[in-house]
Amino acid sequence: MSNLTLKDIAKTLNLSITTVSKALKDYPDVSAKTKERVRAYAEEVNFTPNAYAAFLRTQESKIIGVIIPRLNHYFFSNVLKGIMKAAEEHSYMVIVLNSEESYELEQKQVDRLLRQNVDGILMSIADSTHDLEHINKITKQNIPLVFFDKYSKLSNCSSVIINDQNAAFAAVEHLIKQGKKNIAHFRGPLLPQNSIDRFLGYRKALDHYGIEYRKEWVFRCDDISSDEGYAYTQSIVEEHPEIDAIFAVADMPAIGAIKYLNEQKIEIPNQIAVMGFSNWKIANLITPGLSTINQPGELMGKKAFELFYTELQNIKKGVIAEKQIVELETDLIIRNST
Amino acid sequence: MSNLTLKDIAKTLNLSITTVSKALKDYPDVSAKTKERVRAYAEEVNFTPNAYAAFLRTQESKIIGVIIPRLNHYFFSNVLKGIMKAAEEHSYMVIVLNSEESYELEQKQVDRLLRQNVDGILMSIADSTHDLEHINKITKQNIPLVFFDKYSKLSNCSSVIINDQNAAFAAVEHLIKQGKKNIAHFRGPLLPQNSIDRFLGYRKALDHYGIEYRKEWVFRCDDISSDEGYAYTQSIVEEHPEIDAIFAVADMPAIGAIKYLNEQKIEIPNQIAVMGFSNWKIANLITPGLSTINQPGELMGKKAFELFYTELQNIKKGVIAEKQIVELETDLIIRNST
DNA sequence: CTGAAAGCGCTTACAG
DNA sequence: CTGAAAGCGCTTACAG
Numbered sequence: 001m002s003n004l005t006l007k008d009i010a011k012t013l014n015l016s017i018t019t020v021s022k023a024l025k026d027y028p029d030v031s032a033k034t035k036e037r038v039r040a041y042a043e044e045v046n047f048t049p050n051a052y053a054a055f056l057r058t059q060e061s062k063i064i065g066v067i068i069p070r071l072n073h074y075f076f077s078n079v080l081k082g083i084m085k086a087a088e089e090h091s092y093m094v095i096v097l098n099s100e101e102s103y104e105l106e107q108k109q110v111d112r113l114l115r116q117n118v119d120g121i122l123m124s125i126a127d128s129t130h131d132l133e134h135i136n137k138i139t140k141q142n143i144p145l146v147f148f149d150k151y152s153k154l155s156n157c158s159s160v161i162i163n164d165q166n167a168a169f170a171a172v173e174h175l176i177k178q179g180k181k182n183i184a185h186f187r188g189p190l191l192p193q194n195s196i197d198r199f200l201g202y203r204k205a206l207d208h209y210g211i212e213y214r215k216e217w218v219f220r221c222d223d224i225s226s227d228e229g230y231a232y233t234q235s236i237v238e239e240h241p242e243i244d245a246i247f248a249v250a251d252m253p254a255i256g257a258i259k260y261l262n263e264q265k266i267e268i269p270n271q272i273a274v275m276g277f278s279n280w281k282i283a284n285l286i287t288p289g290l291s292t293i294n295q296p297g298e299l300m301g302k303k304a305f306e307l308f309y310t311e312l313q314n315i316k317k318g319v320i321a322e323k324q325i326v327e328l329e330t331d332l333i334i335r336n337s338t
Numbered sequence: 339m340s341n342l343t344l345k346d347i348a349k350t351l352n353l354s355i356t357t358v359s360k361a362l363k364d365y366p367d368v369s370a371k372t373k374e375r376v377r378a379y380a381e382e383v384n385f386t387p388n389a390y391a392a393f394l395r396t397q398e399s400k401i402i403g404v405i406i407p408r409l410n411h412y413f414f415s416n417v418l419k420g421i422m423k424a425a426e427e428h429s430y431m432v433i434v435l436n437s438e439e440s441y442e443l444e445q446k447q448v449d450r451l452l453r454q455n456v457d458g459i460l461m462s463i464a465d466s467t468h469d470l471e472h473i474n475k476i477t478k479q480n481i482p483l484v485f486f487d488k489y490s491k492l493s494n495c496s497s498v499i500i501n502d503q504n505a506a507f508a509a510v511e512h513l514i515k516q517g518k519k520n521i522a523h524f525r526g527p528l529l530p531q532n533s534i535d536r537f538l539g540y541r542k543a544l545d546h547y548g549i550e551y552r553k554e555w556v557f558r559c560d561d562i563s564s565d566e567g568y569a570y571t572q573s574i575v576e577e578h579p580e581i582d583a584i585f586a587v588a589d590m591p592a593i594g595a596i597k598y599l600n601e602q603k604i605e606i607p608n609q610i611a612v613m614g615f616s617n618w619k620i621a622n623l624i625t626p627g628l629s630t631i632n633q634p635g636e637l638m639g640k641k642a643f644e645l646f647y648t649e650l651q652n653i654k655k656g657v658i659a660e661k662q663i664v665e666l667e668t669d670l671i672i673r674n675s676t
Numbered sequence: 677c678t679g680a681a682a683g684c685g686c687t688t689a690c691a692g
Numbered sequence: 693c694t695g696a697a698a699g700c701g702c703t704t705a706c707a708g
Contacts, residue, residue, distance in 0.1 A: 018681095025703085031677060052393040056391055057683080077410040096433075098422050369694090391684070393686090394684090
C-alpha cells in the first residue's frame, strides 16, 4: 500500500533500478558515492523492499510455519518462545497456527502453510491425529519438517523430544522411594506417543519395584485438564481410600488433584502425594508446591529451529542427510507435594 | 521447492496458463469440462498456487502481524487465540512477534512486518515504549493498525481496550465493602496506560469512600511477577502490620502475595485480603481462590481482528472512516481471597 | 562502475 | 470459450 519501489527511487535519483538494488544490497561493484546517495534517500523515504517480489526470485520466503496443538499452554508457549527467538536471530518470521488438538484443523493448516510457501514447518502433533497423509505431503515437497514434543514414530522426520518413558519412571520411582505403594496414574489420551510413553514408564517403575499394576487405578484425562484431575481425585478419595499417591501425565491434572485435596483438608503428601509432569510456572506457585518433571520448553524450541535450519542448508546444497532425533534432558523437581 | 506451477499444468493439459488459472479460480468464462479436467489434475499433483506471485498482482498478502509484549502469559495468549480464530475464518495467517516488553525489539519488529508487506498490524505496546515514531511509520504507510489492551492515548488508532480505571475502582470498592480500610496497592510499571489507570482507579475508590491515600503503601512491580508480590508482601507483614488488604495490578503479584501469606499461615482474607486483576486460569486453581477482575482476552482478540478487517475494507474502497475505540466489559470475580 | 533485459509465478484486461 | 500479453517488484547474469 502506497509503498515506494526501486523504480521510484531509481527515477528520483536518476539511476537504473539495477544500480539502486545493488547499492541497497551492498554489492561490491557500485561506487561508494552512489551507495551513499541511494542509502540516504532510501532511509529518508523509509523504503521497505517488497518481500514478495524478492521471494519470487530467490524462492526463499524467510518464513516458517509452526503448528502447536494448544496456545494457552505454558509448555507450548515456552517452546514457541524458543522458536521465535532462534528465528529472529536468523531473520526468520514465524506464522503460528493453533490446531486445538484437532486432526482436521491440523490438515487444513498444513495445506495453508504449503500454499504460503514457507521455508519449513515445525509442529507438534494433535492428540486426535491418527493418520499421516498431511505429513507426507510436506515431506514429498521436500520442505524441512521438524517435530517437537509430540512426534510420530512412524514418520521419518527430524524431532526434538524428551525420553518420556524414563522421565515417568523417575517420577514414579521417586514416589516409591517416599514409601508410597498404591500409586494411581492419571494418564493422557490414547493416541499421542508421549501419553503412551509416560504410562509405560509408570508401569515399568511399578514392575521394577515389584508393585502390582492395577488397571482400575489408571484414569484417563482426555483434556489433560485440572477439572479432570479434580474429579478423579474425588472418586479416588471416595472409592479407593487405599491410594496414597498420584502420578499425573501433566501438571494440570495434578493441580486439580491438589485443589481437591486442599479443599477436603487431606494432607499432602502424607495421606496422598501428588506428582505432576512438565514443571509449569504454576507448579511452584500453589501450596504445597508441586513435585514434577522439568521439561525444557524454550530449549526444545531453539533446537527445533536449528534442526530446521541445518536441514534447509542441506537441501540447498543438495546434501541428503540423515534425519536427526534430539533427545533433551529432563529433571526431577521435588517440592512439597511428595 | 519442487512445486508445480500453472505453466507445468498448462503444458501437461495442453491449455494456456490463462485458462488453467481461470479454471482453478472458477471463472464463469471457462467451460465446465475444462474446469473439471484442470481441477482433477491439480488435485492429483497436489498443486498449491504460489502465494507470493499472487500477492505481486493483488497486493494482498493475507497475512497480518501481531506483536505481543509477552508470550508466556495467560491473558495475551488468550488474545492471540481470539485473533487467530478470527483470522482463520477470514483466511488470514498470523505472524507473531514477541517484543518481550522491549521498546527496541518492538521497533525492529514493526520494521520487519512492514518489509513483509503484511495487510495489517495488531499490537499491544511494550511497557518500556516511550516514543511513537515506529507507530507513525505504520500509519504513514496507510496500513491498518489496531491496538489491544496496552494502547497509546497519543496515537489516533483503532483500539480494543477495557476501562481499567473503572475496573480497578470496582475491585477496591469490593475490598472496602468487605470492611477493609488499609489497602495497599501493587502497581505496575510507570509508563503503560493500563498500569496508570488501575492506580488511578485505586486512588479514586479510596477518595470516594473517604479513605486517606498513603503513597508508602504503593509498591511498584516492574516485572508484574509473582516474585515481586511475594517480596512486597513479606515487607508489608514485617513493616506495615496495619495493612489488611492488597489490590494488585495483575494476578501474578497477587498470587505471589497469597503464596507468602500461606507459608506464614496468615489468614486470607481475614487478616489480609488479596485482590488480583485479569482472571488468569491459575486464579481459580490456587487455595484460596483469587478474587479478581475478569478481562475477556479471547473476545478482545476477535474484536481487534474485526477492527482491522473493516479498516482494510474501508481503505480498499477509499473510504476514510473514524478510528474506533472498542471498550469491553469486565466483571468482578469474587472468590475466597477477599 | 552502470544499466538493459530476462524471469520468478501469478492475475486479468483484452482480443479473437 | 480460449489464449497472448502485460505487469506486479524484485534479483542477477550479462554487456558495455
